[in-house]
Amino acid sequence: MRLSFRDKAISGLLTVVPANERKFVDEMANFNFSQARSLKLKQVMGYDRHRIVAGPVCASDLAVAGIEHLLAGGHLVRDDIDALIVVTQSPDYLMPATSHVVQGRLGLHADMICLDINQGCAGFIVGLMQGFMLLDQPAVAKVVLVNVDVLSRKVSPRDRNSYPLIGDAASITVLERREDAGVIEAELKMDGTRRETLMIPAGGFRRPSDAETAAMIEDAEGNVRSLDHLKMDGSAVFNFVMTEVPELIGGLLARTGTTVDEVDAFLCHQPNRFMLQKLADKLAVPHEKMPSNVVENFGNSSGVTIPLVTTFNLADALLAGSRKVCLAGFGVGLTWGAMLMRLGPLRFCEMIEYREDV
Amino acid sequence: MSTVVEILTQIRPEFDFSQSSDFFEDGMLDSFDLVTLVSELDKAYGISIDGLQIVPENFQNVAAIEALLSRNGVVP
Numbered sequence: 321m322r323l324s325f326r327d328k329a330i331s332g333l334l335t336v337v338p339a340n341e342r343k344f345v346d347e348m349a350n351f352n353f354s355q356a357r358s359l360k361l362k363q364v365m366g367y368d369r370h371r372i373v374a375g376p377v378c379a380s381d382l383a384v385a386g387i388e389h390l391l392a393g394g395h396l397v398r399d400d401i402d403a404l405i406v407v408t409q410s411p412d413y414l415m416p417a418t419s420h421v422v423q424g425r426l427g428l429h430a431d432m433i434c435l436d437i438n439q440g441c442a443g444f445i446v447g448l449m450q451g452f453m454l455l456d457q458p459a460v461a462k463v464v465l466v467n468v469d470v471l472s473r474k475v476s477p478r479d480r481n482s483y484p485l486i487g488d489a490a491s492i493t494v495l496e497r498r499e500d501a502g503v504i505e506a507e508l509k510m511d512g513t514r515r516e517t518l519m520i521p522a523g524g525f526r527r528p529s530d531a532e533t534a535a536m537i538e539d540a541e542g543n544v545r546s547l548d549h550l551k552m553d554g555s556a557v558f559n560f561v562m563t564e565v566p567e568l569i570g571g572l573l574a575r576t577g578t579t580v581d582e583v584d585a586f587l588c589h590q591p592n593r594f595m596l597q598k599l600a601d602k603l604a605v606p607h608e609k610m611p612s613n614v615v616e617n618f619g620n621s622s623g624v625t626i627p628l629v630t631t632f633n634l635a636d637a638l639l640a641g642s643r644k645v646c647l648a649g650f651g652v653g654l655t656w657g658a659m660l661m662r663l664g665p666l667r668f669c670e671m672i673e674y675r676e677d678v
Numbered sequence: 679m680s681t682v683v684e685i686l687t688q689i690r691p692e693f694d695f696s697q698s699s700d701f702f703e704d705g706m707l708d709s710f711d712l713v714t715l716v717s718e719l720d721k722a723y724g725i726s727i728d729g730l731q732i733v734p735e736n737f738q739n740v741a742a743i744e745a746l747l748s749r750n751g752v753v754p
Contacts, residue, residue: 480710558729563730
């Protein structure tokens with residue numbers, strides 16, 4: 321689906337990563353691999369270290385810490401927030417919504433909209449879409465978009481498909497109207513027939529968690545996980561990304577008459593280094609224009625990876641000026657979307673750590 | 679030993695790759711080895727194998743890999 325947004329802009333970006341860092345070399349013994357094979361994978365996929373919560377940290381904890389940091393720094397004023405969108409697949413509760421939890425913990429006023437969206441690796445694109453649509457309402461002048469996941473708590477430490485690359489993080493993105501912002505063009509697609517490609521099979525109403533769903537089972541590739549854990553069909557995900565995403569980004573560029581040269585940075589979701597480099601090659605995008613260093617430094621934190629790749633690689637440039645960027649997210653649902661915009665200058669663009677011992 | 683067999687042997691030294699007609703069926707390679715193999719072939723031949731060509735059929739034996747390399751314009 322083609323979408324366009326006029327005179328809307330991202331005015332600031334903050335990412336929050338847990339201070340707790342785990343190293344792949346320390347976790348290799350958990351996986352059914354020889355050391356030599358693990359080290360080869362480390363090189364190819366970019367497995368190195370990841371930031372994951374150590375204790376029972378919830379999505380709202382990271383979100384509240386991030387918003388409080390912005391309030392304390394004067395980047396946000398409580399009463400100015402007209403809408404709070406929380407995009408997560410790891411909500412604090414089945415009910416109420418995590419956006420209400422965050423609103424209540426921060427003591428925000430009631431004359432606002434709180435909205436949860438269940439999206440993952442394309443969640444930044446979907447969240448932006450929702451936020452920009454809310455800004456069409458005259459009463460909504462400022463939207464706070466939170467992307468947050470603590471999915472490490474739902475990944476088996478003995479699942480070599482997912483555990484070495486999983487990361488936890490939150491991002492706080494402030495969206496506003498801006499008269500000189502021009503047009504943001506986007507494409508978004510969804511396919512629920514492939515919903516089982518990435519899923520947590522148990523724990524919802526279809527299959528409530530019980531002793532049976534908690535049983536650890538080894539699959540054909542030697543991964544050990546239960547039905548309560550996240551399950552990813554790695555080959556299907558790879559095939560999905562290689563088939564759909566080049567067409568998505570290529571189509572968006574063609575439709576807007578934009579060449580690869582005219583785009584300063586392709587800020588994509590960060591599944592792993594190998595997949596991103598293959599994606600860049602397929603689109604004839606130079607590797608340096610499509611940064612792929614999030615998994616090796618922080619892990620894959622689903623919907624937070626686009627803000628994370630931005631704050632990690634482009635903070636100085638986006639505080640000083642603007643860049644033409646192509647954002648692309650792809651994952652659970654399945655969902656895939658891309659956005660072409662001029663990003664910056666931003667009022668804030670930084671990364672902070674969340675310390676569990678404070 | 680051909681370059682392809684040499685690369686395969688570096689990845690899984692415990693197997694004799696010249697003797698199998700289906701590495702995946704025979705349990706000699708899995709999906710993670712496939713990723714490593716593609717990366718090593720890209721490096722060795724200075725190419726980038728297209729993501730859509732990264733399917734088990736193209737890597738199930740030495741002949742299939744060599745045919746894929748030929749389709750990518752290199753002499754195995």
